[in-house]
Amino acid sequence: xxxxxxxxxxxxxxxxxxxxxxxxxxxxxxxxxxxxxxxxxxxxxxxxxxxxxxxxxxxxxxxxxxxxxxxxxxxxxxxxxxxxxxxxxxxxxxxxxxxxxxxxxxxxxxxxxxxxxxxxxxxxxxxxxxxxxxxxxxxxxxxxxxxxxxxxxxxxxxxxxxxxxxxxxxxxxxxxxxxxxxxxxxxxxxxxxxxxxxxxxxxxxxxxxxxxxxxxxxxxxxxxxxxxxxxxxxxxxxx
Amino acid sequence: xxxxxxxxxxxxxxxxxxxxxxxxxxxxxxxxxxxxxxxxxxxxxxxxxxxxxxxxxxxxxxxxxxxxxxxxxxxxxxxxxxxxxxxxxxxxxxxxxxxxxxxxxxxxxxxxxxxxxxxxxxxxxxxxxxxxxxxxxxxxxxxxxxxxxxxxxxxxxxxxxxxxxxxxxxxxxxxxxxxxxxxxxxxxxxxxxxxxxxxxxxxxxxxxxxxxxxxxxxxxxxxxxxxxxxxxxxxxxxxxxxxxxxxxxxxxxxxxxxxxxxxxxxxxxxxxxxxxxxxxxxxxxxxxxxxxxxxxxxxxxxxxxxxxxxxxxxxxxxxxxxxxxxxxxxxxxxxxxxxxxxx
Amino acid sequence: xxxxxxxxxxxxxxxxxxxxxxxxxxxxxxxxxxxxxxxxxxxxxxxxxxxxxxxxxxxxxxxxxxxxxxxxxxxxxxxxxxxxxxxxxxxxxxxxxxxxxxxxxxxxxxxxxxxxxxxxxxxxxxxxxxxxxxxxxxxxxxxxxxxxxxxxxxxxxxxxxxxxxxxxxxxxxxxxxxxxxxxxxxxxxxxxxxxxxxxxxxxxxxxxxxxxxxxxxxxxxxxxxxxxxxxxxxxxxxxxxxxxxxxxxxxxxxxxxxxxxxxxxxxxxxxxxxxxxxxxxxxxxxxxxxxxxxxxxxxxxxxxxx
Ligand SMILES: Nc1ncnc2c1ncn2[C@@H]1O[C@H](COP(=O)(O)OP(=O)(O)OP(=O)(O)O)[C@@H](O)[C@H]1O
Ligand SMILES: [Mg+2]
Numbered sequence: 001x002x003x004x005x006x007x008x009x010x011x012x013x014x015x016x017x018x019x020x021x022x023x024x025x026x027x028x029x030x031x032x033x034x035x036x037x038x039x040x041x042x043x044x045x046x047x048x049x050x051x052x053x054x055x056x057x058x059x060x061x062x063x064x065x066x067x068x069x070x071x072x073x074x075x076x077x078x079x080x081x082x083x084x085x086x087x088x089x090x091x092x093x094x095x096x097x098x099x100x101x102x103x104x105x106x107x108x109x110x111x112x113x114x115x116x117x118x119x120x121x122x123x124x125x126x127x128x129x130x131x132x133x134x135x136x137x138x139x140x141x142x143x144x145x146x147x148x149x150x151x152x153x154x155x156x157x158x159x160x161x162x163x164x165x166x167x168x169x170x171x172x173x174x175x176x177x178x179x180x181x182x183x184x185x186x187x188x189x190x191x192x193x194x195x196x197x198x199x200x201x202x203x204x205x206x207x208x209x210x211x212x213x214x215x216x217x218x219x220x221x222x223x224x225x226x227x228x229x230x231x232x233x234x235x236x237x238x239x
Numbered sequence: 240x241x242x243x244x245x246x247x248x249x250x251x252x253x254x255x256x257x258x259x260x261x262x263x264x265x266x267x268x269x270x271x272x273x274x275x276x277x278x279x280x281x282x283x284x285x286x287x288x289x290x291x292x293x294x295x296x297x298x299x300x301x302x303x304x305x306x307x308x309x310x311x312x313x314x315x316x317x318x319x320x321x322x323x324x325x326x327x328x329x330x331x332x333x334x335x336x337x338x339x340x341x342x343x344x345x346x347x348x349x350x351x352x353x354x355x356x357x358x359x360x361x362x363x364x365x366x367x368x369x370x371x372x373x374x375x376x377x378x379x380x381x382x383x384x385x386x387x388x389x390x391x392x393x394x395x396x397x398x399x400x401x402x403x404x405x406x407x408x409x410x411x412x413x414x415x416x417x418x419x420x421x422x423x424x425x426x427x428x429x430x431x432x433x434x435x436x437x438x439x440x441x442x443x444x445x446x447x448x449x450x451x452x453x454x455x456x457x458x459x460x461x462x463x464x465x466x467x468x469x470x471x472x473x474x475x476x477x478x479x480x481x482x483x484x485x486x487x488x489x490x491x492x493x494x495x496x497x498x499x500x501x502x503x504x505x506x507x508x509x510x511x512x513x514x515x516x517x518x519x520x521x522x523x524x525x526x527x528x529x530x531x532x533x534x535x536x537x538x539x540x541x542x543x544x545x546x547x548x549x550x551x552x553x554x555x556x557x558x559x560x561x562x563x564x565x566x567x568x569x570x571x572x573x574x575x576x577x578x579x580x581x582x
Numbered sequence: 583x584x585x586x587x588x589x590x591x592x593x594x595x596x597x598x599x600x601x602x603x604x605x606x607x608x609x610x611x612x613x614x615x616x617x618x619x620x621x622x623x624x625x626x627x628x629x630x631x632x633x634x635x636x637x638x639x640x641x642x643x644x645x646x647x648x649x650x651x652x653x654x655x656x657x658x659x660x661x662x663x664x665x666x667x668x669x670x671x672x673x674x675x676x677x678x679x680x681x682x683x684x685x686x687x688x689x690x691x692x693x694x695x696x697x698x699x700x701x702x703x704x705x706x707x708x709x710x711x712x713x714x715x716x717x718x719x720x721x722x723x724x725x726x727x728x729x730x731x732x733x734x735x736x737x738x739x740x741x742x743x744x745x746x747x748x749x750x751x752x753x754x755x756x757x758x759x760x761x762x763x764x765x766x767x768x769x770x771x772x773x774x775x776x777x778x779x780x781x782x783x784x785x786x787x788x789x790x791x792x793x794x795x796x797x798x799x800x801x802x803x804x805x806x807x808x809x810x811x812x813x814x815x816x817x818x819x820x821x822x823x824x825x826x827x828x829x830x831x832x833x834x835x836x837x838x839x840x841x842x843x844x845x846x847x848x849x850x851x852x853x854x855x856x857x858x859x860x861x862x863x864x865x866x867x868x869x870x871x872x873x874x875x876x877x878x879x880x881x882x883x884x885x886x887x888x
C-alpha cells in the first residue's frame with residue numbers, strides 16, 4: 001500500500017522563541033495511507049501539524065505536497081492546495097449553524113463540480129450533520145461537534161486530512177464512530193495523518209505509526225506491534 | 240551576572256534628558272529654546288504615562304486627565320491673589336483668595352493627580368483590555384468637560400493666563416529626571432515587578448498570589464501623581480492654558496511617543512518622547528526655512544504636522560515594537576556569548 | 583419642548599451613529615482593531631462631496647463613496663496589513679498617526695489653495711434640510727434620510743453577511759480568524775472586503791452629516807467617531823449587533839440629554855453643556871457592570887487576533 005508519497009516532511013525544525021519544539025523531524029505519508037503520530041503531552045505533535053498547515057513558521061527543513069514545497073505558504077493557500085486540518089478542540093463556529101459551518105468547508109474547494117456528491121457521502125458517514133443542519137453548532141454535543149469538524153474538513157475535498165486528537169474527551173461509542181469513519185475516509189481516496197493519544201488503537205488502525213517524544217521521532221510502529229503494549233510504553237519512555 | 244546592569248538602565252534615560260537639556264541650552268537660539276523645554280516636559284509626561292501603561296500593559300487614555308488636573312490646579316493657585324478676583328471672579332472663594340508658591344503648586348498638582356487617579360482607579364482597575372481603554376477615555380472626557388464649563392474651579396471655557404512661567408531648563412530637567420527616578424524605582428520595586436509579571440501572564444501571576452487589581456491601582460495612582468506633577472511643570476512652562484491643550488491631542492501624542500519609543504521600557508518612553516519632539520521641532524523649523532549643506536529648504540506651512548505623522552508611521556512599520564524594542568539599555572558586552580543564529 | 587419631537591430627532595441622531603458603528607465594528611471584527619482614523623475617513627468623503635461643487639447629487643455622492651473606499655483600502659494596505667501581527671497598541675497608534683496625517687493634510691490643502699477660511703460648503707441634497715410639519719412636529723427630511731439610510735445600509739449589510747460566501751467568511755473570520763484561515767478563508771480578502779464596506783458606510787455617514795452641517799472642515803466626523811467608539815464598546819464590540827445598538831443608544835442619549843437639559847447653569851450636570859459628562863459617566867457605569875458590553879451575551883469570550 002506504500003504508494004507515491006503525498007505528504008513529505010524533511011528535517012523539520014520548529015522553534016517557539018529559542019526553544020525547539022520539533023527537531024529534525026522527517027515523515028512520509030503515501031497516497032491512500034493512514035499514518036499515525038503518537039507521543040506524550042508536549043511531544044510536539046500539534047506543532048508538527050501546525051507547521052504543515054502554515055500556522056507556525058518552520059526554522060528549517062522542507063514540507064512537500066505531491067512533491068512541491070509548501071513551506072512558508074499562508075494557511076489559506078495550503079488549505080486550498082488540498083490539506084485540511086481538524087484542529088485540536090474541534091474549533092467549530094459555535095454561533096453559526098451546522099450548515100454554515102459546512103459551507104465554510106467549501107471555501108477551500110478548488111473545483112466546485114462534485115461538491116454535492118461529496119456532501120452526500122459525508123452526510124452518510126456522519127448522519128448527525130444532516131439531522132441538525134439548521135441548529136446552532138454550539139448547541140451540539142461534544143461528539144457531534146467532532147463529527148461536524150471532520151465533516152467540515154472533508155467538504156473541502158482534501159487530498160490529505162490531518163486530525164489532531166479527534167478522540168479527545170469523547171465517549172467510547174463516539175470514539176468507535178470516529179475511528180470507523182477514518183477507514184471509510186481512506187477508501188474515498190483521502191490520505192490521513194492522525195495525531196492521537198490513544199496509542200494502541202492508533203497503532204492498530206494505521207499503516208504506520210510514528211512515536212514522537214521531545215520533539216523528535218523515536219520509533220516507527222506497525223499494526224503488528226499493536227498488541228505489544230510493552231514496546232509502545234517503552235517508546236513513550238524513550239525521552 | 241553583572242551587578243551594574245541596573246545602573247546602566249537608569250543612567251541611559253537620564254543621560255539622554257540631560258544631554259538634550261545641555262545641548263539645546265548651549266547651541267540652540269533662544270527663540271527655539273522653549274521648544275526644547277517643551278520636549279523635556281513631554282519626556283516627563285510620557286515617563287509618567289509609562290508607569291501605568293508600560294508596567295501594566297493596559298492602554299489608558301485617561302492619564303492626561305491627571306495632567307490636566309495638575310496643570311489647572313497649579314495654574315489657578317499660582318496666579319497672584321491680588322489679580323485673581325479680577326480675572327477669575329467666579330472661582331470658589333478658597334481658590335480665589337489664596338495663592339501658593341511655585342514649588343508648593345507642583346506638590347499640590349502631584350497630590351491632586353494622585354488622589355484623583357486613586358479615586359478613579361478603585362472601580363476602573365477592575366477592567367482590562369478594550370473596556371479599560373474606553374472607560375479611561377470616558378474619564379478624560381468627563382475631566383475635560385467639567386474643566387471647560389465649571390468656572391468655580393477654573394477658568395471655564397476661557398484661557399487661564401498670568402501663570403508664573405517658572406519652568407525653565409533647570410526645573411524642566413530636574414522635574415523630568417525626578418519622574419524618571421521614581422518610575423525606575425517603582426519598576427524595580429516588588430510592586431513593579433509583580434505588575435510586570437501580571438502583564439506577561441495574568442493567570443500565572445494570580446496563581447502566584449499577586450493581587451492584580453491592587454497592583455494596577457498602585458501603578459495608576461503613582462502614574463496619576465506623576466502626571467499631575469508634569470501638568471504643573473507644563474502649565475508653568477506655557478504661562479497660559481486652555482482645556483483643549485490637555486485633552487485628546489495630548490493623549491494621542493503622548494501615547495504615540497510611548498509606543499514609538501517602545502511601550503514596555505522606561506528607555507522607550509524617554510526615547511519616544513525625545514524622537515518625536517525632535518522631529519516636530521526639525522520639521523517645524525523647516526517651515527520657516529532651514530539650510531542644510533548650503534541648500535535652503537522651505538516647506539509650506541502645515542507640512543510639518545503631516546511630516547510628523549508620516550515619521551511616526553514609518554517608525555512603527557519599521558520597528559513595530561518601538562525604537563528600543565521595549566528593552567532597557569545595556570552596554571554591549573565583549574564577553575557576551577555568541578547569539579544563536581537564526582538560519 | 584415637545585418630547586415626541588425630541589424622540590424623533592434622537593432616533594435620527596442614533597441612526598447616524600449606528601452607521602458609523604457598523605463601519606468600525608466590521609473592521610474590528612476581522613482585525614481586532616479600533617480604528618481611531620474612521621472619523622477622518624468620513625472627513626475625506628465629505629471633502630469629496632464638496633470638491634466638485636456643482637455636480638449632480640448622484641455624481642458627487644458616487645465620488646464620495648469612491649474616495650472613502652479608496653482611502654480605506656490604502657489605509658489597510660500601508661498600515662494595517664504590515665502591522666497585523668504586531669502588538670495591538672502599535673496598530674492603534676498607527677491609526678492615530680493616520681488620523682493626524684489626514685486631518686493635517688486637510689488643513690494643508692487650504693494653504694495650497696490659498697484659501698483663508700477653513701471649511702468648504704457642501705450643497706449635496708441640501709433641500710433635505712427643509713422640515714415637514716405634522717401637527718406640532720417639525721421633522722427635517724434629513725432625519726428621515728438618516729433613519730432610512732441607516733435601515734437600508736444595515737439591511738444590505740445583513741444580506742451580505744448572511745447570504746453571500748464572502749459575508750459568511752467575514753463572520754467566521756471575526757469569530758475565529760485562525761480556524762477560518764485553516765478552512766481556506768483568505769485573510770487579505772476578507773479584511774479588504776470589511777475595510778471596503780466600512781469605507782462605503784463612512785461615505786453614507788458623510789452624506790447625512792454634511793446635509794445638516796452644509797460644510798466640511800478638517801474636524802468633520804471626529805467628535806462623532808469618538809462618541810461612537812465609546813458607544814460600540816459600551817454596547818459590546820464583539821458582535822456587530824450589540825456594537826451597533828450601543829452606538830445607537832449613545833447617539834439617541836446625546837440628542838435627548840442635549841435637548842432635555844436646560845441651556846444654562848454652570849454647576850455640573852445642571853445644564854446641557856454637561857451632556858458629555860452624563861454620557862461618559864453612564865458608559866463607565868455600564869462597563870463596570872458589564873465589561874463585555876451592555877448588549878453582549880452573557881459569558882462572552884474575547885476572541886484572539888489573527
Ligand atoms: N504557542 C506556543 N508558544 C510557546 N510554546 C509552545 C506553544 N505551543 C506549544 N508550545 C510548546 O511546544 C511543545 C510542544 O507542544 P505541542 O502542542 O506541539 O505538543 P503536543 O504533542 O501536541 O501535546 P498534547 O498531546 O498535549 O497536545 C510543548 O513544550 C509546548 O509547551
Ligand atoms: Mg496537541
